[in-house]
Amino acid sequence: MKFKAVIFDLDGVICFTDEYHYRAWKAMADEMGIPFDRTVNNRLRGVSRMASLDIILEKYTGPALSQAEKEKLAQKKNDLYRTSLAEMSPKDLSDEVRETLNALRDMGLRLAIGSSSKNTPFILGQIGLAGFFDAVSDGNNITRSKPDPEVFVKAADMLGMAPELCLVVEDAVSGAEAGHAGGMKVACLGDAAEHGAGDYNMRSIRELIDIVKEGEN
Ligand code: BG6
Ligand code: MG
Numbered sequence: 001m002k003f004k005a006v007i008f009d010l011d012g013v014i015c016f017t018d019e020y021h022y023r024a025w026k027a028m029a030d031e032m033g034i035p036f037d038r039t040v041n042n043r044l045r046g047v048s049r050m051a052s053l054d055i056i057l058e059k060y061t062g063p064a065l066s067q068a069e070k071e072k073l074a075q076k077k078n079d080l081y082r083t084s085l086a087e088m089s090p091k092d093l094s095d096e097v098r099e100t101l102n103a104l105r106d107m108g109l110r111l112a113i114g115s116s117s118k119n120t121p122f123i124l125g126q127i128g129l130a131g132f133f134d135a136v137s138d139g140n141n142i143t144r145s146k147p148d149p150e151v152f153v154k155a156a157d158m159l160g161m162a163p164e165l166c167l168v169v170e171d172a173v174s175g176a177e178a179g180h181a182g183g184m185k186v187a188c189l190g191d192a193a194e195h196g197a198g199d200y201n202m203r204s205i206r207e208l209i210d211i212v213k214e215g216e217n
Helices: 017-032 038-042 049-057 069-084 097-108 120-126 150-160 173-181 190-194 205-213
Strands: 005-008 108-113 135-139 166-170 185-188
Touching: 005 150, 017 038, 017 049, 017 069, 038 049, 038 069, 049 069, 049 108, 069 120, 097 108, 108 150, 120 135, 135 150, 150 166, 150 173, 166 173, 166 205, 173 185, 173 190, 185 205
Parallel strands: 005 108, 005 166, 108 135, 166 185
Antiparallel strands: none
């Protein structure tokens, strides 16, 4: 087998929480009269909460905001976001994701999460995947978010795997860059795949099963 481990981004790969991020930021931006659409939203993929806010505020024209005011805005967005997360259940894990995860595990691969989100443990619990992954590296154990490779390097370390044996799965261009910067191959979905940011650009997560087998004889 070409790879021994797969490190998954969470939002937009394992579950569709990327849409909830969008809606929560959109509500905040609308309230403040800041133009914000899905094109800007794509730049927030993989980026930390405060860095996301800074991207949204590029179009803000009101009075200067203090750090405390910015933190309050980010908190407000997160509170709204978490009301959506609170509604999630194992039904929000799609068949294709569940079946792919199980197939990869049955093939003997080690599976990890590499996400910029501080809400990772909560989301994994909501969708019934608490304790499923061999390692979870997330927004709570990093100091630099994607495109910095830190979150993936830490995931590989937790697994005890060399980077070249790990395949990263991402929907964010920043995440694909992070995987490459960490010396890993990257398989992309969604926005990142549309940008051709991966070594593999997929239409369905099920394609991972063939990708990890590639080169096998
Ligand atoms: C990433 C998302 O997974 O997590 C980003 O793609 C988000 O859009 C980041 O900003 C941080 O998430 P959280 O849950 O810590 O606000
Ligand atoms: Mg993502």
